[in-house]
Structures are given as structure tokens and as C-alpha cells.
Amino acid sequence: MYPLLEVQGLVNRFGPQLVHDGLDMQVAEDDVFGIVGGSGSGKSVLLRTILGLQRPQAGVVRIAGSDITHMSAAQLRGVKARYGVSFQQGALYSALTVLQNVQLPMMEHLELAAQERDELALLKIRLVGLPVDAAGKYPAQLSGGMVKRVALARALSLDPSLLFLDEPTSGLDPVSAAAFDDLVLYLQQHLRLTIVMITHDLDTIFRTCNRVGVIVDRRMESDTLERIVDNPHPWIQAYFHGERARARRGAAHGA
Amino acid sequence: MFVEIGKTGANVDLELTGEWRALQIAQIDRELAAVELPAGSALRIGTQRLTALDLTGAWTLREFVRRARGGGREVSFSGAPPDLLRLLDEMHASADAAPSAPAAPPAVPEHSAVLASIGRYAVRAGADMVDGLGFLGRTSATFLRSLTSLKRLRPISVARHVYDAGLTAVPIIALIGFLISVIIAYMSAQQLRGLGADIYVVDLVAIGVLRELGVLLTSIIVAGRSGSAYAAELGSMKLNEEVDALTATGVDPFEVLVVPRLLGLTIALPLLTIIADLVGLAGGALLCRYLLDMPLTQFVGRLNYAISPSTFWVGLVKAPVFAVLIGLCGCYRGMLVRDSARELGRLVTVAVVQAIFFVILADALFAVLFMEMDI
Numbered sequence: 125m126y127p128l129l130e131v132q133g134l135v136n137r138f139g140p141q142l143v144h145d146g147l148d149m150q151v152a153e154d155d156v157f158g159i160v161g162g163s164g165s166g167k168s169v170l171l172r173t174i175l176g177l178q179r180p181q182a183g184v185v186r187i188a189g190s191d192i193t194h195m196s197a198a199q200l201r202g203v204k205a206r207y208g209v210s211f212q213q214g215a216l217y218s219a220l221t222v223l224q225n226v227q228l229p230m231m232e233h234l235e236l237a238a239q240e241r242d243e244l245a246l247l248k249i250r251l252v253g254l255p256v257d258a259a260g261k262y263p264a265q266l267s268g269g270m271v272k273r274v275a276l277a278r279a280l281s282l283d284p285s286l287l288f289l290d291e292p293t294s295g296l297d298p299v300s301a302a303a304f305d306d307l308v309l310y311l312q313q314h315l316r317l318t319i320v321m322i323t324h325d326l327d328t329i330f331r332t333c334n335r336v337g338v339i340v341d342r343r344m345e346s347d348t349l350e351r352i353v354d355n356p357h358p359w360i361q362a363y364f365h366g367e368r369a370r371a372r373r374g375a376a377h378g379a
Numbered sequence: 380m381f382v383e384i385g386k387t388g389a390n391v392d393l394e395l396t397g398e399w400r401a402l403q404i405a406q407i408d409r410e411l412a413a414v415e416l417p418a419g420s421a422l423r424i425g426t427q428r429l430t431a432l433d434l435t436g437a438w439t440l441r442e443f444v445r446r447a448r449g450g451g452r453e454v455s456f457s458g459a460p461p462d463l464l465r466l467l468d469e470m471h472a473s474a475d476a477a478p479s480a481p482a483a484p485p486a487v488p489e490h491s492a493v494l495a496s497i498g499r500y501a502v503r504a505g506a507d508m509v510d511g512l513g514f515l516g517r518t519s520a521t522f523l524r525s526l527t528s529l530k531r532l533r534p535i536s537v538a539r540h541v542y543d544a545g546l547t548a549v550p551i552i553a554l555i556g557f558l559i560s561v562i563i564a565y566m567s568a569q570q571l572r573g574l575g576a577d578i579y580v581v582d583l584v585a586i587g588v589l590r591e592l593g594v595l596l597t598s599i600i601v602a603g604r605s606g607s608a609y610a611a612e613l614g615s616m617k618l619n620e621e622v623d624a625l626t627a628t629g630v631d632p633f634e635v636l637v638v639p640r641l642l643g644l645t646i647a648l649p650l651l652t653i654i655a656d657l658v659g660l661a662g663g664a665l666l667c668r669y670l671l672d673m674p675l676t677q678f679v680g681r682l683n684y685a686i687s688p689s690t691f692w693v694g695l696v697k698a699p700v701f702a703v704l705i706g707l708c709g710c711y712r713g714m715l716v717r718d719s720a721r722e723l724g725r726l727v728t729v730a731v732v733q734a735i736f737f738v739i740l741a742d743a744l745f746a747v748l749f750m751e752m753d754i
Contacts, residue, residue: 235404236405236408240408244435247470264719280434283434
């Protein structure tokens with residue numbers, strides 16, 4: 125049994141700047157894998173590479189066993205129908221309504237009658253906890269939290285088994301962020317999703333992730349959540365045991 | 380194969396097999412549609428051999444079961460129904476409790492719908508004009524206020540816009556000016572040669588280019604280049620909330636964005652017009668030399684006779700007016716962009732079309748004015 129997502133020996137370089145140098149990463153089925161790293165450590169580049177948006181200088185990215193770095197565009201299209209992505213700013217199509225946004229992947233990949241498509245899209249919109257009357261709205265009319273939920277609904281449009289979330293809770297207030305974490309967990313359990321998320325939010329990591337990969341020194345240190353906090357690397361120590369982390373934990377224990 | 384059909388007596392047994400996933404949904408739909416359900420029969424669904432079921436698959440199955448039950452048939456699952464069906468049931472239960480969508484507005488009869496849309500269009504056009512005038516007023520007021528100090532006129536920004544709208548446009552303006560005067564010279568030479576009036580080619584080229592075509596074509600090209608650029612720049616700044624950020628920092632976006640663009644264009648367009656005029660005359664001279672065998676000295680001599688000093692100024696004086704029209708159309712439409720990328724595209728188009736329209740309209744008004752003034 126191979127891991128659902130596997131990255132081996134990844135090298136990404138922009139001119140003289142080396143972003144990744146032999147990065148390895150493995151995500152097994154049903155994992156919720158959190159990717160953590162300092163600003164500029166190459167989290168987004170890693171995600172873009174995994175999504176096939178850019179080709180690495182060296183290394184292999186396997187999704188469900190097949191290497192996507194050497195695929196033709198047509199083969200890649202087939203793989204892309206199997207995962208969903210929710211981008212940091214939502215990346216909703218501003219000229220389309222919420223319903224049309226959610227339907228767009230279905231139109232491209234599925235043969236469905238218009239009415240079936242409407243009902244399925246509405247189902248996805250309800251699934252992420254949005255009211256049905258949000259379906260006719262345009263992205264500019266939505267609040268930040270709703271944008272994140274619509275982006276999630278669109279990512280779930282084709283019922284992927286692998287879901288990528290880029291900073292799912294950034295820009296949300298703590299209450300909305302917690303609600304979003306709960307939603308992600310609920311969906312993960314009910315739809316049997318494997319989730320890979322980039323996040324800075326310690327609360328989100330402790331609430332949702334079972335494995336965490338930290339990008340340090342252009343490589344990845346990954347482990348289970350319980351063990352990664354004891355990793356001796358100074359950046360990881362500072363991240364999980366720094367001032368802000370302690371304050372949060374203290375508050376959590378006090379409650 | 381996703382559905383295997385068996386029959387025991389009047390009852391139908393369905394065995395679901397394989398992966399019921401969204402990507403196979405068209406095939407699954409077809410196979411379910413092919414299942415015959417006699418009235419009054421009972422349906423038993425087996426799910427043991429189902430290897431995967433996602434939400435889309437579960438929804439399709441649920442709809443199928445609902446239709447079968449709607450026909451008064453017994454539906455039962457051998458073994459427990461899939462978990463996702465329960466999830467869907469729960470979601471539908473909570474959705475039914477939620478208030479339904481508001482009713483559509485009452486339909487309007489067709490003849491009054493036409494009237495209504497004409498009325499709506501007129502009202503919108505009127506409001507648009509008032510807004511445009513407001514924009515002109517605010518720009519003028521900002522310009523007058525920033526006249527008080529050199530710093531507030533933003534000379535560096537103005538210089539950049541002179542460069543962008545002017546200097547970088549020189550090659551295309553020169554090329555167009557050259558080609559147009561060659562076309563006029565060639566066409567008129569063909570006609571006038573038959574009358575033995577070759578020499579009037581010089582008059583036609585000189586007056587046509589200096590009075591009308593030099594400035595008009597330059598303005599149209601600048602409207603396409605810079606008018607669209609202004610609308611697109613300001614529009615994407617609006618979408619990115621950069622304009623709001625300026626306002627919030629206490630900087631007037633009209634002072635830093637609109638006025639420098641208008642000033643830059645007002646400086647650049649007359650200069651471009653002079654270049655178009657020069658190259659146009661040169662093109663005319665070249666064609667006369669090689670097509671009509673007219674020596675350069677004769678061309679210049681005739682040129683001196685054909686035009687008065689006012690011919691050149693009559694053309695040039697229009698350039699700043701056209702520049703203001705083009706800049707206003709571009710900046711105004713750019714500042715109207717809100718919400719979506721499609722809006723940006725629409726308003727950039729409107730900016731260019733209106734800029735060209737206003738330039739030609741103003742040119743027509745100038746023609747009447749100069750005729751009345753006997754220039």
C-alpha cells in the first residue's frame with residue numbers, strides 16, 4: 125500500500141535562490157497533514173509543485189502512486205479531477221455566482237443534466253454550512269468566512285478523496301476559525317477525506333491535524349503531532365514552545 | 380458495470396458494484412435509468428460489493444430510491460444502508476426546516492417590459508452623465524487645489540505618464556502618420572494627374588494632415604493605448620482596494636492618480652501630434668518626389684504657399700482638448716470598477732469606445748467653430 129501523496133527529493137530553485145533541497149513528504153490515506161514553515165520557507169511553492177502548477181528542477185511527486193512531474197497535460201487533467209484545492213484568498217471567480225462557482229468543476233468533468241448539477245451544487249453549499257440563499261450571491265457580496273466556505277464547497281465539487289487547503293483559517297476571527305476547523309473535521313470523517321493543509325494557526329493544527337510537516341532548512345521534518353512538538357530543531361521549538369504558543373496552551377489548560 | 384439486476388418473483392434485487400464516484404456518475408445514471416421497476420414490485424438493494432461511494436454517488440442513489448418510493452414501491456437495503464445516505468437525510472431534514480427562498484418578482488407584461496427597459500436605460504444614462512460631470516468637477520477642483528505647490532502637482536508622476544503615453548508611442552504614431560499621408564498623396568495624385576493639377580497634391584496632404592488627420596489619428600491611437608491603460612490600471616487598483624488604502628491614509632486618489640495622468644496626457648498628446656504632422660509632411664514629400672517627380676524645393680515652395688500659420692495651430696489646439704477627453708474617459712471608467720474581473724473588462728471597453736466617440740464629436744464641433752471663425 126503506497127501513500128496517497130508522496131514527495132521525494134524535491135528540488136525547487138529560482139535563479140540563485142534555492143527553495144527546496146531534497147524535500148521528502150508522505151501523506152497516508154485519512155491523514156490530516158499540516159504543513160508549517162516560516163514566511164518564505166516555500167510552503168506555497170511546495171503546494172504549487174504538488175498541484176502540478178509548476179515543475180520542479182528535480183524530484184518526484186506521486187499522487188495515488190503516479191508521478192505527476194512527468195505527466196502530459198492530458199494525463200494531469202485526469203489527476204486534477206481527483207483532488208480539490210481551496211486557495212488562500214478563495215480565488216472565487218468574481219464574475220460567477222456562488223452556485224456557478226461550485227458547479228464549474230462539474231461542468232468541466234462530469235456529464236450531468238443542468239437540474240442534477242444545480243441540486244448537487246446546492247448540496248455542497250449546504251454541506252459547508254452556508255444558507256441556500258447564498259447560492260445566488262456574487263463573491264464580492266460575501267464575508268471573509270463565507271468566501272472560505274464557498275472555496276471549500278468548490279474544492280469538494282467533484283467529491284475528491286484528497287483535499288488541499290491553503291491557510292484555511294487565515295483572516296478569520298477565532299470563533300469563525302474554530303467553526304471552520306470543526307467543519308473540516310466533520311467533512312473529513314464523513315466523506316473520508318485525506319487533507320493536506322498549509323497553516324500558521326496553532327489552534328487549527330492542534331484541533332485538526334494528526335501529522336505535521338515543518339519546512340526547515342529547505343527540507344521537511346514530519347512526524348505525528350504528539351512527537352513533532354518535541355523535535356529538537358530550534359525553529360520547531362520556537363514555533364511550538366514560543367511565547368505565543370505558551371500563552372495559547374496556558375489558556376487552553378486553564379479553561 | 381455499477382448495477383447488477385436480479386429478479387425473485389415480482390421483486391427486483393439490485394446489487395451495487397464497483398466505485399460509485401462523481402467521475403463515473405454519467406454511466407451510473409444511465410444504468411439506473413435502465414432498471415425496470417414494475418408497479419407494485421418491491422426493491423431490495425445490496426451494497427456489500429460497493430467498493431467506494433462518494434457524496435455524488437450517494438445523492439444519485441438517494442434520488443433513485445426516492446423515485447422508486449414515490450411510485451409506491453417497497454425499498455429495502457440488505458444490510459445497513461450506507462452512512463452517507465443518512466448524512467444526506469439529515470441535511471435534507473434540516474433544509475426543510477429552513478425558510479424557503481423568496482418568491483420571484485411578479486412578471487411584467489411584455490409591451491410594458493420594453494418600455495420599462497427603455498426607461499431604465501434612459502435613467503441610467505442620465506445618472507451616468509451626471510456622475511461623469513461630477514468626476515470632471517472633482518478632477519478640476521483637485522487640479523486647481525494642487526496648483527498651489529509644485530509638490531502637489533507630482534512632477535515625477537506626471538513625467539512618468541508623459542513617458543508612458545508619449546515617448547513610448549512615438550514609433551507607432553510616426554508610422555501611422557507616414558502611412559496616412561502616403562495614402563492621401565497617392566489617392567489625390569491619381570485624381571489630380573488627369574486634370575494636370577499635380578501640384579495640388581501638396582495642398583491636400585498639407586491641409587489634411589495638419590488640420591485634421593494628424594491630431595485625429597494620434598488621438599485615436601492614444602485612446603486605444605493610454606485610455607485603456609488608465610482604465611485598467613485604476614480598475615485593478617480599485618479591485619485590489621489600493622484606492623481605498625490611499626483614501627484611508629489621507630491621500631486623495633484624484634490628486635495622485637487622476638490629475639497626473641490627465642496632465643501627462645495633456646503634455647504628451649500635442650507633442651505626439653507635432654511628430655505625426657512632421658512625419659506626415661515628410662511622407663507627402665517623399666511620395667511627391669518619387670511618384671510625381673516633384674523636386675523637394677518645389678514641394679516646400681508650394682507648401683509655403685498652400686498653408687498659413689493658422690493651419691498648423693488649428694490642428695494643434697485640438698490636441699489638449701482631446702487629451703483631456705481621453706484621460707477623463709479612461710480614469711472615470713477605471714474608478715467605476717467594482718467587485719469583479721468581468722466589470723473591469725467591460726469598463727475598459729466602454730472607456731476606449733467613449734474616448735474615441737468624444738474625440739470625434741469634439742472634432743466635429745471644432746470644425747463648425749473654425750468654419751464660423753473663418754479660419
